[in-house]
Amino acid sequence: MSLPAHAGVDVGGGGIRVKIEGDQVSAYAEDTAPVPRDRGRVDLHRLAARIATTIEGAGVERLAGMAIGVTGLPGLVSEPGTLWQTLGDRFGLGALVVAGDMVTTHVGALGFRPGVVVAAGTGVITLGTDLDGVWNQADGWGHLLGDHGGGAWIGAQGLQAALRAHDGRMGGSPALLERMTARFGHPLDLVGLVYQSSSPAHHLASFAPSVAEAARSRDRVAGGIWAEAGRQLAQTAVAAATGLEPVFSWGGRLFDAADLIMDPFQSTVRDLLPNACFIPPLGTSADGALALAKAAADVRPRNPYLYVFTRTDAPRAQPLRRTL
Structure with a gap:
């Protein structure tokens, strides 16, 4: 299946939740096993494999873009580019946003409005x-x-x-x-x-x-x-x-x-x-991740909370959109 869809992925202590939307597809999938870890850090290689399996289990093989909100970022996630290396070619991604789950929860709850969001699971x-x-x-x-x-x-x-x-x-x-x-x-x-x-x-x-x-x-x-x-x-x-x-x-x-x-x-x-x-809240962390995936072209990276990987090195200086 080849669809111009976007995926929002929420990775929290309770597992992986994925929302997929496109012109021809709308899907939700979960993997409720604990987040894989290696000596306390999130194991991004095993995590990427589980994200891929969850998305493919929903019947989707190609995506225009994806955003992943990961628990433990910053602090317990090293080399977030690992997710791009593993998932970029696998799904033919044009862009991948990797953020802390507090960022995706914030966007899900308030859209792109300033404020405070408590993410508690x-x-x-x-x-x-x-x-x-x-x-x-x-x-x-x-x-x-x-x-x-x-x-x-x-x-x-x-x-x-x-x-x-x-x-x-x-x-x-x-x-x-x-x-x-x-x-x-x-x-x-x-x-x-x-x-x-x-x-x-x-x-x-x-x-x-x-x-x-x-x-x-x-x-x-x-x-x-x-x-x-x-x-x-x-x-x-x-x-x-x-x-x-x-x-x-x-x-x-x-x-x-x-x-x-x-x-x-x-x-x-x-x-x-x-x-x-x-x-x-307007939506969940998975909703926020989906919104970031759709807005990836306008997302300004903010180390260590927010990373953007694309197939082009063209600069993207525009600020985040303020509405979902």
């Missing part, structure tokens, strides 16, 4: 930008050093409360212990799974829905974890708003928890910035 990264001179990153430091309020953080807090209940220590939650045992078995099984895993954050985040269930069943400890997560996300959002109008949006599956996270998030932001404006 397994991890957390926040970007405040006007897509020109202001680029404020807050958090995104991984589950060991940051990602406060994200899925792995919530899951870890919930599992710690469950283990406290198992030990008989203060601050434990029998409701979370019951859910932990149902999901992971004995605590020693959990320890083996998490500490021997190549993607411990993925396993920690998988418990966040159980913490949400307990919170909605009025478990005080679980409810407190979600409330604190919202406050953490708010503090991160406000930190990224320097130099910008206080316009805020969000993206990522963590916000599917709705009121559990949204109420403390918005109320804390308003406590810190009373004139804050909240805009529900």
Whole structure:
């Protein structure tokens, strides 16, 4: 199949999501396995192979352009040109945009409007930008050093409360212990799974829905974890708003928890910035990647957040378009 289509690819802690659009095709595909890693960094060779398999599984063999939003960029992604080398010829791409998933989430949520977008799934990264001179990153430091309020953080807090209940220590939650045992078995099984895993954050985040269930069943400890997560996300959002109008949006599956996270998030932001404006996201990170793929000819590279690869070295000095 040869189609003048574009693909937007969202690579996050929960896997790969692809949106494809063209005159003759519209498709969505997912690969829910954890992102491949090599000594902590994203393994771009294996990632490229999985992206290609996902796109071809949707029945598409040729593309005019593609944009990929990658978790861990900047920081855990080296040589983003590897994706161009692997995918450019395979799909006959005219252009490839490689960006941090915070950039694609920002474009998906706000179009090309200036503001702050919190991207929260397994991890957390926040970007405040006007897509020109202001680029404020807050958090995104991984589950060991940051990602406060994200899925792995919530899951870890919930599992710690469950283990406290198992030990008989203060601050434990029998409701979370019951859910932990149902999901992971004995605590020693959990320890083996998490500490021997190549993607411990993925396993920690998988418990966040159980913490949400307990919170909605009025478990005080679980409810407190979600409330604190919202406050953490708010503090991160406000930190990224320097130099910008206080316009805020969000993206990522963590916000599917709705009121559990949204109420403390918005109320804390308003406590810190009373004139804050909240805009529900226009779309997802995959939508943002698709918009960048379509606008690739006008995208100005911004190292280390945004890279553009094309089949021509002609300069592209125009700024990003301001609307999707």
